[in-house]
Every structure is written in C-alpha cells, then in structure tokens.
Amino acid sequence: MTTATPTSGATHHSPGPQAVDQAVLSVGGMTCASCVAHVRRAAETVPGVQACEVNLARGRAVVRFDPGTTSPQQIAAAITDAGYPTVPEEDHHAHHGAGVEQERLNRQMHEARAWLRRAVVGILLWFPVEATHWILTLLSGHAHHAGAQPAAGVQAPEALTGATVWGLGRTLAVEHADLWGG
CATH class of the missing domain: 3.30.70.100 (Alpha-Beta Plaits)
Incomplete structure (x- = not known):
C-alpha cells in the first residue's frame, strides 16, 4: 500500500x-x-x-x-x-528548499505581468487608430449607418486609419514583436 x-x-x-x-x-x-x-x-x-x-x-x-x-x-x-x-x-x-509553492506563485505573477504588458501595448497601439477614425469621421461628415453616402472624394478616414494599421502598426506588431513581449 x-x-x-x-x-x-x-x-x-x-x-x-x-x-x-x-x-x-x-x-x-x-x-x-x-x-x-x-x-x-x-x-x-x-x-x-x-x-x-x-x-x-x-x-x-x-x-x-x-x-x-x-x-x-x-x-x-x-x-x-x-x-x-x-x-x-x-x-x-x-x-x-521548501519554496516550491512560492516559486509557483512567482511564476504565475510573472505570467500575469506579461499578459498585462501585452494588453497595455495593445491598447496603446489601438487608441491612435480609433482616435484617428473618430476625429476624421466627425470632420468629414462620414456616417455609420446603412445608406450613408460619403461626400464626393472624401475617403480620408479609411485611408488614414488603413495607413496606421498597415504601416507603423503592422511593423511594430509583426516585425518587432520582441518589443512588446509577443
């Protein structure tokens, strides 16, 4: 037994x-x-x-x-x-020594901090895109409802937010993931 x-x-x-x-x-x-x-x-x-x-x-x-x-x-x-x-x-x-439980708690705290860091970086990368979108939406008269027609030739919100997402944002997120712990 x-x-x-x-x-x-x-x-x-x-x-x-x-x-x-x-x-x-x-x-x-x-x-x-x-x-x-x-x-x-x-x-x-x-x-x-x-x-x-x-x-x-x-x-x-x-x-x-x-x-x-x-x-x-x-x-x-x-x-x-x-x-x-x-x-x-x-x-x-x-x-x-006898600190196995303390090591486990330290390891969990380290992982929680890593996830917090990733969340903060994500918010910092997201906020300029969202702010640009809303500011340009208000300035250009672009509406978010069915049937809304943009003013002639006004595509600035989409162009600028797209440039942010596919330009610097993409470079930071994909090519320099080591900077934010990804």
Whole structure:
C-alpha cells in the first residue's frame, strides 16, 4: 500500500501484494484544460503508471505508479518530452528548499505581468487608430449607418486609419514583436 503527502511531495511505499507508489510532480507551462489532458496522457503512456491526476491551478500532477517498473524521474521526463517542464517535487525540494509553492506563485505573477504588458501595448497601439477614425469621421461628415453616402472624394478616414494599421502598426506588431513581449 502507498501513501503520500501531496503538500510535501514525499513518496511512501509499503510492501504488499501489488506495490504502488505515489509521486507529486511540479508541472510548468500548463494554461488550459487541453494542457491538463495532454499532461495526463503523457504520464499515463509511461509503463507502470496506473493513474495521474493533474491540477492546473497548482501546476501539479499526482501520479500512482509501480515502483518496479518506473520512477518519478522517468514520468517527469515523459511529461517534459510532451512539452511541459516537469520535476518531481521531492527532487525540487532537495535543490531549492521548501519554496516550491512560492516559486509557483512567482511564476504565475510573472505570467500575469506579461499578459498585462501585452494588453497595455495593445491598447496603446489601438487608441491612435480609433482616435484617428473618430476625429476624421466627425470632420468629414462620414456616417455609420446603412445608406450613408460619403461626400464626393472624401475617403480620408479609411485611408488614414488603413495607413496606421498597415504601416507603423503592422511593423511594430509583426516585425518587432520582441518589443512588446509577443
């Protein structure tokens, strides 16, 4: 029979007719339910793994396995090969102390800041386009309703906002994505 304490990441094994161990793995890079399913499938493809429960919010996988067939390191390697950096929490504790939970919180804070930065850059790129559109719409008499006819030869709002979107905006967004973290 096997018991484990998920908070400590410790693995306990007691002899019995069918030995089963449980390991807690720290999994990085998961962002959605599809990632959770992918991690679970990757772990369950390892011979000797009996079950895998993945928690997206905590970035953890609790795996039950046959210790005679596989090890937490082999399971972690299979999940890492699937694209999600993984380490057994007991190894992580040995190398980094007891701050696994704090590291997870720091990683989440870093990701949240990256998304905030992307949103701010997006708003800063969008606002001049929108402001140009509305200012030129008010100045040219262009209307936003069915049947509206622009004044003869007045295509300035479309031309200027199009130039903003396809000119500098495109250059910044596509060719210099490293500037805004994309």
